Amino acid sequence: xxxxxxxxxxxxxxxxxYTLMLVFGAVPLFxxxxxxxxxxxxxxxxLWKICPLFKGVGFCAVMVAFYVSFYYNVIIGWAFYxxxxxxxxELPWVHCDNSWNTEQCWDSARLNGTNRTDVKYQGPLSHFTxxxxxxxxxxxxxxxxxxLNDLGLPKWQLAACLGLVYVTLYLxxxxxxxxxx
Numbered sequence: 001x002x003x004x005x006x007x008x009x010x011x012x013x014x015x016x017x018y019t020l021m022l023v024f025g026a027v028p029l030f031x032x033x034x035x036x037x038x039x040x041x042x043x044x045x046x047l048w049k050i051c052p053l054f055k056g057v058g059f060c061a062v063m064v065a066f067y068v069s070f071y072y073n074v075i076i077g078w079a080f081y082x083x084x085x086x087x088x089x090e091l092p093w094v095h096c097d098n099s100w101n102t103e104q105c106w107d108s109a110r111l112n113g114t115n116r117t118d119v120k121y122q123g124p125l126s127h128f129t130x131x132x133x134x135x136x137x138x139x140x141x142x143x144x145x146x147x148l149n150d151l152g153l154p155k156w157q158l159a160a161c162l163g164l165v166y167v168t169l170y171l172x173x174x175x176x177x178x179x180x181x
Contacts, residue, residue, distance in 0.1 A: 033061060073169070077162035081139060084161070093134035100137040104128050 037047050045058040085092055092098060096105035106127030128136075136142045145152050 029057070029061075033057075069169075073165050074162060076165045077158060078139065080161040080165060081158055084157075092138065093131040096130050096133075098130075098134070098138070100143075101130065101133050102128070102137070105130055105133055 033044060033047065036050070037044065040047055040050070042049075043058075044061045045055075048055040048058040096107040104127050107130055139155075139158070141152070141155065
């Protein structure tokens with residue numbers, strides 16, 4: 001829900017606490033754990049045997065990485081879906097002649113001249129680009145949902161892309177950190 005709310009509200013107010021926590025918390029802790037982990041050749045949980053008082057830091061690092069991976073893997077799945085969609089002979093997000101497009105779709109490529117007066121552009125909230133409508137209406141199918149309380153059924157194409165992302169991650173990490181280095 002948090003990434004969704006940041007996306008809907010622009011995300012600008014999120015940058016201040018994010019930057020503060022990044023500079024004063026995340027980066028120093030990351031570098032300390034990275035240096036200690038490489039020196040001792042251990043993971044984040046077993047690394048903190050050197051100071052049992054801070055063993056919870058390792059568990060928290062694993063838990064945060066676990067939750068963040070859900071969010072980023074979905075974004076990688078979307079990128080993979082876009083990659084598969086771009087393999088078509090004509091890109092689906094180029095024009096407004098698709099089944100998911102609305103009347104507010106603004107196809108500036110179809111306008112031959114820049115001084116057209118018969119179709120007026122009334123700002124960013126009155127018209128949407130074909131790419132924006134492809135993402136919101138064809139990929140996410142947000143028009144079928146009333147909000148976060150109405151999730152709907154999973155889209156099988158996105159689920160397959162997400163499954164492929166998880167399989168790729170598993171195949172690249174299943175032997176452990178020592179082999180991937």
